[in-house]
Amino acid sequence: MRRSLRVSMISAAVALSAFAPAAAQAKPSVVATLPDLWALTAAIAGASLEIKLATRFGQNPHDMEIRPSQILLVSRAAALVRNGLEEDAWIDPIVEGAGNPKLLRGSPNVVESVRGVQVLKVPTGPVDRSLGDVHPLGNPHYTLDPANIPLVTANIVAGLSRLFPDLAGTFETNRHAFLEKVAAADRRWKSILAPYRGAKVVSYHDSWPYFYRAFGFVEVGIEEDRPGIPPSPQHLSALIRRMRDEKVKVILLENWYPGEVSNFVARDTGARVLAVPQSPGAVRGTEDYISHMDYLVNAIAKALGSP
Numbered sequence: 203m204r205r206s207l208r209v210s211m212i213s214a215a216v217a218l219s220a221f222a223p224a225a226a227q228a229k230p231s232v233v234a235t236l237p238d239l240w241a242l243t244a245a246i247a248g249a250s251l252e253i254k255l256a257t258r259f260g261q262n263p264h265d266m267e268i269r270p271s272q273i274l275l276v277s278r279a280a281a282l283v284r285n286g287l288e289e290d291a292w293i294d295p296i297v298e299g300a301g302n303p304k305l306l307r308g309s310p311n312v313v314e315s316v317r318g319v320q321v322l323k324v325p326t327g328p329v330d331r332s333l334g335d336v337h338p339l340g341n342p343h344y345t346l347d348p349a350n351i352p353l354v355t356a357n358i359v360a361g362l363s364r365l366f367p368d369l370a371g372t373f374e375t376n377r378h379a380f381l382e383k384v385a386a387a388d389r390r391w392k393s394i395l396a397p398y399r400g401a402k403v404v405s406y407h408d409s410w411p412y413f414y415r416a417f418g419f420v421e422v423g424i425e426e427d428r429p430g431i432p433p434s435p436q437h438l439s440a441l442i443r444r445m446r447d448e449k450v451k452v453i454l455l456e457n458w459y460p461g462e463v464s465n466f467v468a469r470d471t472g473a474r475v476l477a478v479p480q481s482p483g484a485v486r487g488t489e490d491y492i493s494h495m496d497y498l499v500n501a502i503a504k505a506l507g508s509p
Contacts, residue, residue, distance in 0.1 A: 228252075230366065233279040233305075235290035236263060237481040238345040239315055239358075241491045243283050245380040246358050250369050254279065256293060259483030262458040264335050264430055266292040268299070276300040281365050283358060286316030289342035313361030318353045319344050322411045335430035343480070347412035348388040348495070352381055387492045391499040392417065398506040404445060404473065405454040406464050409480045413498070422448050425463050433463060445471040452505045456480040476505040 229252040234240035240255040247253055254275055257263060276282070276293075277300035284290050297305045304311040321340035344350045355377050363370035399418035403410070406425045414421050423444055427437035450473050455464045457477040464475045478501055479485045482494035 230280040231275075231278055232281045232283060232362070233276055234283040235293050236285055237483045237489075238491065238494075239283045239285065239354075241482045241489065241494070242315075242345070242351070242355055243358050243362075245491065246355060246373050246376050247362065248372065248376045250372055251362070251366070256290075256296070259481075259489065260458060260479070260485075262456075263289055263292075263481075265458075268292070268296055272296050273300045276305060277302050279305060281305075281311045281313065281362065283313040283315060283361070285342050286314035287321065287339045287342035287344075288337050310361075310364055313358055315354045315357050316342075316344060317357050319350050322415070323408070336428075341408060341411050343409050344412050345491070346410065346480075346495075346498075347416040348384055348391070349416060350412065351384050351491070355381065383492060387495065391495060394499050394503050398503065401452070401506050402448045402450045403452050403454060404441065404450050404467070405456075406459050407456050407480075409456055410454060417499075422450050425453070425467060438463070438467060442467060442470045445473060452476055452502070454478055454502075457484055474505055474508065476501060478502070 229250070231252045231254055232243060232247065233254045233256050234243045235256050237255060237257065237259055240253060244253040256272055256275060257266070273296055276296050279302065282293070282297070282305040284293060294307070303309070306312070321344065324340035325336055325338060345354060359370075359373045359377050362373055366373075395417045400420060402420045402422045403414065404423050404425065405421075408424050408426070408429060410419075411421065413419070423441045425433055425438065425441065427433050433441075445467070450471060453464050453468055453473050453475045455461055455475050455477045457479055461475060461477065467473065468475045478498055479488060479494065482491060483489040485497055488494040488497045
């Protein structure tokens with residue numbers, strides 16, 4: 203109820219802003235919900251469109267507060283690029299508050315980037331809030347596997363070409379050039395991480411199954427027993443025993459989470475805590491997809507190679 207009231211108040215403020223003189227917009231605006239989708243859409247659109255990000259770089263997408271700037275951004279957008287696996291379900295009240303029916307779910311102006319991707323960790327059985335921030339449609343962090351990028355970018359090109367048919371050739375040309383760069387970078391990433399294939403890793407949050415699959419890592423466990431909820435002592439005790447038995451060397455901590463739990467587990471296991479950005483732009487200079495993956499790969503290789 204409080205969220206509905208807050209959205210209504212913000213929507214009213216945005217509506218009032220419509221009476222102010224609007225700046226001329228030279229290019230159509232497309233909003234991407236998350237930094238990885240923003241980076242991929244920007245690579246495809248090039249200079250043809252204005253690609254906007256609905257969040258801030260380095261912001262935890264599970265902990266969102268609706269702001270007037272987001273509603274204003276969405277109210278002026280021609281298209282919306284979204285994850286498709288509920289990682290960005292918070293965009294729905296923003297779209298409703300913005301009064302832009304073109305961006306409602308199911309609209310041809312909405313690009314669901316996940317189409318065709320083999321989704322990992324789809325829950326079985328009933329899913330409710332007692333399980334924490336579980337994603338009922340599966341793990342949404344699929345862009346961390348470079349093998350998924352051709353499919354994701356094809357979905358984005360198809361969606362944008364529907365809306366801007368005169369630019370379809372430009373989008374496809376940009377996509378092919380981008381995919382060539384990703385393929386070359388992926389060969390480099392696999393070479394860097396090849397000595398560590400089969401390495402056993404733990405993470406704070408369940409962000410990494412696609413990355414593990416791409417580079418041959420083994421997931422030993424996750425510090426959260428329910429996503430978004432602090433882990434129980436029993437869960438951590440069992441995880442610590444397993445980590446000792448499996449000789450886990452590295453704990454991946456998404457850098458928007460506090461480090462107390464990971465540091466506690468590290469002290470009891472001898473593992474190293476590696477704070478890493480889960481999405482582009484969380485570290486300065488990693489706003490595009492390739493520089494983000496470069497940062498991740500090199501940081502993880504260095505951590506696994508340290509004595």
